[in-house]
Amino acid sequence: MFHEEPSLRHRANRNRVDAVISNGKAKSAVISSSESKTFLEQRAGTSLEWNITTGTPAAIVGKLSTPIAGTASGASQTFLRENAPILGLSADDVEELSEIDAFEWGGLQFIRRQQTYEGLPVFGANILVGVDNKNQVQMVTSGLRSQVAVKSGEKEISLKEARQIALNDLGEDVQQRSHITHETVFYPTQQGDVKVYHLTVPTNHPLGTWEYFIDVQNGEIVDSFNSMKFHSFYFAPRARVYPENPEETKLTTVMLRDVKSPYKQLDGQYCKVINEDAPPAQADNTYRFDFPPDNTHFDECQVYYSVEKVYQYFMDLGFRGFTVNNPYGKAHNGQLGANVHTGNKYDNAFYDPATGQIYFGDGSYPGNDNGLRDLAKEVDVVAHEFTHAVIDEYHPKMFGSEGLALHEGYADYFACSLLNDPDLGEYVVPGPERDGMIRNCDNDLKYSETSTEPHDRGQAWAGACWHLRKAVGQSVADFLIFGSLLVLGTNAPTFKYAKDMLLLIDQYWCGGEYKATIKRIFETERGIPV
Structure with missing residues (x-):
């Protein structure tokens, strides 16, 4: 069982300066x-x-x-x-x-x-x-202060006395980790600025790097705190999830990042999960969301983890967040709404532009040999729907058969690139009865060999993107492909247009270094019009 680092509860964690910098009372402006x-x-x-x-x-x-x-x-x-x-x-x-x-x-x-x-x-x-x-x-x-008000006094304690005051405050069993350093500064308090010895005390017990501010006139501890930055489990809720899906990865305990205080529900900076079958999941008193896979709340944890993972991936590429065109994000500071247990044994997942949210059905397998397994339990399915939301954030209402096919192709590519695996949906599609995956990005489909159905034609775009990734590496390919998506100048792009945007991104940011490779893969091998 994980707990808060004990030293964070030590009496030396005073942090009195918080009262000064956040008292909410405006001082009179010193400038007329x-x-x-x-x-x-x-x-x-x-x-x-x-x-x-x-x-x-x-x-x-x-x-x-x-x-x-x-x-x-x-x-x-x-x-x-x-x-x-x-x-x-x-x-x-x-x-x-x-x-x-x-x-x-x-x-x-x-x-x-x-x-x-x-x-x-x-x-x-x-x-x-x-x-x-x-x-x-x-x-x-x-952060300048116009008036440094310092109380006067004649007697001052010695630096040696100040050191002992700090060590005594840390307790009889204090164990120093290295020598104490010091400087003399003026420190703000609610009564004015105080001349203090600022001591830095590294210790093994209680574990920390303790900052002490001791009044040089009377030896009072004006403030103290631990400046060590802990990877605190106390304020880092945890859950058991599948890092990819139940077939390829084992249940793993992970940290659920950016959960909002008081850290009891799956409502975070970047994602809020809605369970359509039950009230929201609640963490226990150790801030763990610990549910078995057959519990209704497990999917909430799985999808929260997946959305956070995908959100960070796109932010690293330069994504601005769901702040302009996404209805849910605009109303919730860029957060994405994610729904689990959608419908009744619903065999699909989707992104809804009207709500700005993503949705995941439970699937109808077993019981229906042609059905799917629980779609919330596969990270690349979540990433696919997330990518649709990303595209709509920059290009709402993209239309046309090729525009819709590009929507699907981009979504397939980024879902697979994130996990470094060209197979999409290998868990949700039951292997014995079906082919064992939804789609595969590592394909040789030509543009002319696909129908106008968006998912079918999108495979040609995803396949070309994946082969570009194999040729130039993930970081370069992700940069070029994400850039080509951002600079689309029409809501009805063709494959030719999107390919030309790839060449544009390469020309402006990479000096045309990958032009020949792009043209070979997209034009010669895939037959996308020149």
Whole structure:
């Protein structure tokens, strides 16, 4: 049985700073309304957000300056000097900001500076300035505090005394893992800023890297917490599922990611599962969804796990989430609704554009030799329906026989590529009575050999995509194929059009490196029109 890491419940986990940074009480803005109004009026299109805790700007975004001579670091410093009042700073305050980091991201060079007071760092107070390639400031994010209020006092405890206070607080059986490091900083409290010894205490028992903030004047523990990042089982619900399907993989206990607090139902950031036959599954008091495969709630766990797996796969490819065209996602912050036990022994699974949700029937086998097994228990079936939802997110109402065939072909390909297995639906199709799978991406079907039925013709597209994957590798093929899907410029694409989009993606992002391979597979071998 998995439990929360015991040290996370230790008395040293105070985290009092949470009360300071999330008290919900807005401080009076230190910048007058006229100053901020003038600043924004002089910079058309600029936006400013306030930090309710500090009363200073949290973020300013827009064309904040004209080009400034010198380096990005110098440009950021010049901007801060010229605009100190809008940030709640004096000229002296700006000069006391010390550069602590610089990095480039998204076309901007970012410079981070630490706020200091009386030569000491103000804990957690820094400012980040983003400068473009013309040395124009485009972005400022800040956690600066305009007024560092420090109580006065004459007597100070020694660093040795502070160390002992921390060790005593950790308990008589404390076992150090390495030496204690320290710095002196100003730390925020609800009563003002306190000069403290910031000690970092690594221990084996209680396990952690403990951060202590001890008042240098009276030895009071102002705050303390464990900064070690545990893979905590306590807040990581678990369930038994099949990693692929019951025929190819054994039941495995997995972590169900992104389940929303209080972690008792299968309602997460990316998926909510609806059981059409019963109330929602409930986790036990150890946050486990532990159901046998014949229990109605097992399919909820299986589909939640599968959707999370597929969602992450597509996000790694650049998927934006179900946020624009998916009805369910728009209403639930990108979440996908997934339904299990749809219908009565229903032999299918589907994505419904009207609801923006995916659905899985129980199947009618055994009992019906021509039926299917439970469709919720196979990951690639879930991935196939998920891909339909992805396509509709970018291209709602794709139509035409070839448009629908591409829908199916893309869905087959990505479902199989995710699991690195060209066979689709090998569990849900009973082997003895049927061929043992729904479709196979590793095929040699030519475009002219297929009918206009979407699933049939889609096999030619999926097969071509799979052979491209075999030729150039999964990462390149997934990138090219997903890109070709995104840039479709019509709701009625033909196979020729989609193939041309593949060539376009290759030309723009890969310099035409794979042109010959694409043309050979899609045109010569598959007969897709030139």
